[in-house]
Amino acid sequence: MTMQNSAVEADRALKAKHRAMWAQGDYPSVATEVIPELGPVLVEACGVRPGLRVLDVGAGSGNAAIPAALAGADVVASDLTPELFEAGRRVAEKQGAHLTWQEADAEALPFGDAEFDTVLSCVGVMFAPHHQQAADELVRVCRPGGTIGLLSWTPQGFIGRMFAAMKPYAPPPPPGAQPPPLWGDEDHVRALLGDRVTDISAERRAVRIDRFATPEMFRDYFKERYGPTISVYKNIAGEPDRSAALDGALVDLARDADQGTGSGGTVLEWEYLLFTARRAG
Template identity: 30%
Template sequence: MEEHAVDLDWSLGQYEPTGESLLPISEIVVAMSEPLAGKRVVDLGCGTGNAALLAAARGAVATGVDPAARLVEVARKRAVERGLQAEFLAGDAAAIPVEDGTADVLLSIFAVIFAPDADAAIAEMARVTAPGGVIRLTSWVPGGSMMTINTVAGRFMAEVFGSGPTPDPEAPKPLAWHDEPALREAFAKHGLEVEVEQRSMHLTASSPEEYLTKSGQHPMAVSAAQALATRPDSAQLEADLAGRLLTAVREINEDPTAFQVSNNYAIVTARHG
């Protein structure tokens, strides 16, 4: 969603349903990183702790890092409930609270892609990853419900609040985290070689309406609702946005009797050259 439209706070709403829906992808990425017993694993942008907890269950020394204090607490509680040893810390991609060269595996499941300064995030990931270690992250590929909702909502908020101030030419440039040539160039500056593979996952619901209802508690949706609430015509704006989103997800729905949509995503693997 557009930064000028919404100040995104990942502690808002309920990220938990999204975390649950993305658990299968965390399982794939963690399995790709095995063996993990005895290895130091950092889960950057850990959210509710999926990747860190999966790694801990495989014997890793796992640390989850997330800027959202509420999600850090959720992840800690999940670790206790599962009897797993994992550390969860507040921190963001531009200042990872991990010592230099100590992460054998650094994972980031649809998280670092939201960092406002991609180059600073890559530099930090390179700093904390040990020689011979691996960085593995996931990013959405354009298309699918995730990108559709973000795009439609972002455009709507830009219409309501304007395009904001003139972009600062010195501001960090966005990175297409799914694009292999762009990734190779961005990571090479920090001595990292990159490989990219694409996969697909499906999201389902009983209807497009149910899918949007569940999505309505995502931090992005709640942040947008809070921004719209500052307008005197907030009720009409919220109804207009809901209508646009429903039209968009109906158009990409692959199941005429319920709701299913394919979401392509990239698994990016980076290593020190």
């Protein structure tokens, strides 16, 4: 096997692993029950309107793609994990949204150059392992003058800290892979896109999460439904002491971040970066 063929096979295996990670659990319920407002926030920031052709990269079950379609745009929802589409189709049908669902690798999008007026991703493309390749694809498929919009968890925010808490229990990342929350760092995203974009707007915001009565309920919800958390627990399944330590680390994270003031429930603020830019040219 040549070095090039070996690299292709390694990438194919990595993408298969990522697809399987997101297919397990129930990410669509996380999107609809915990963070439903994030997609509409991104769609509004991108100025999506009737007549625009929009691509949602890492669309999952359509948290941003469906609001974009309801805004009147011609939308393609793309994701590496098509198992997530069925839940999205049900939501779209219920809401009267019409859009196209297409399996796609964010690092090798099956679309033409400058094919879309708006290219967006709501906590999606940030999980592609090779950030520069994914960023290059976002730019390539966006027309000159078009909008690129990203909503990503920050390294310093709650989800970024959750990934840091899970890291000691996770298998080592593959060569060249970068941590997802780096997409929530403005300087990192600016470096990825470079001088290929103009009119940059970058703002840190937070979404209020108050659906978990206790820190333990947060932990158990993510253990059951969130693919990356499920994968980390599977990695240490035969090590009860480490599993218990991770249990404690996630509870401590939620307890430390709890902003509840005697309301009887856990109140969390999950920080994200809202980033929009216009493709130069």
